[in-house]
Amino acid sequence: MKKTTLIVVMGLAGFMANPSTASAEVRSLRGDLDITEDSRPATAVKPIAERGGFDRSYKLQPPMIPHSIEKDQITLKTNTCMRCHSEENYEKEEAPKVGESHFLSRDGKTMEKMSSRRYFCNQCHAPQSDAPELVENSFQGAK
Ligand code: HEC
């Protein structure tokens, strides 16, 4: 027990003694800012609005979001995506209903309510922007 504590303390001390080299080698998304400084706000990217939606690159690809989601909120209390995409609202809002797969339980059974595994929409669906590629990508979609 004591030995483990000692090892942890030694490890921490080693890390703290040399924080500058650690941050010089590993650059986080915060950039080179000190941990005590506020991070810089992300540059706003203009989302592409695509009428009729984006083509999918392969079967069962989560379709990309063809509209802005800047005003949408997905929190413990609210999911504004469902104001338009839920079974109750989609016709009125003229939006596509969440996919059939969103009603499947872990065991593949169809449920009446949407699966909680699909609650965080932007885990799978992403808006698109005309930004340069961060890394070169030669992916070709299969039709
Ligand atoms: C105000 C209503 C509204 C809200 C809120 C909304 N959407 Fe949409 N969404 C639409 C409409 C309408 C379309 C169809 C657009 C078209 O095809 O031209 C659409 C299309 C989509 C599609 C493409 C479906 C496909 O088959 O191509 C996805 C994915 C999607 N929305 C996800 C989301 C997510 C995730 C959120 C929340 C972050 C959200 N939407 C919030 C109205 C809405």
Ligand code: HEC
């Ligand atoms: C775990 C990944 C995942 C999550 C989370 C998820 N989706 Fe999907 N979504 C998919 C996949 C995969 C498809 C394509 C298969 C299908 O239609 O079920 C899809 C399809 C869709 C479609 C198109 C349906 C159609 O008939 O063309 C809409 C709209 C959509 N999702 C909205 C949402 C919304 C809104 C949420 C959040 C409430 C959400 N999705 C959460 C993976 C996900």
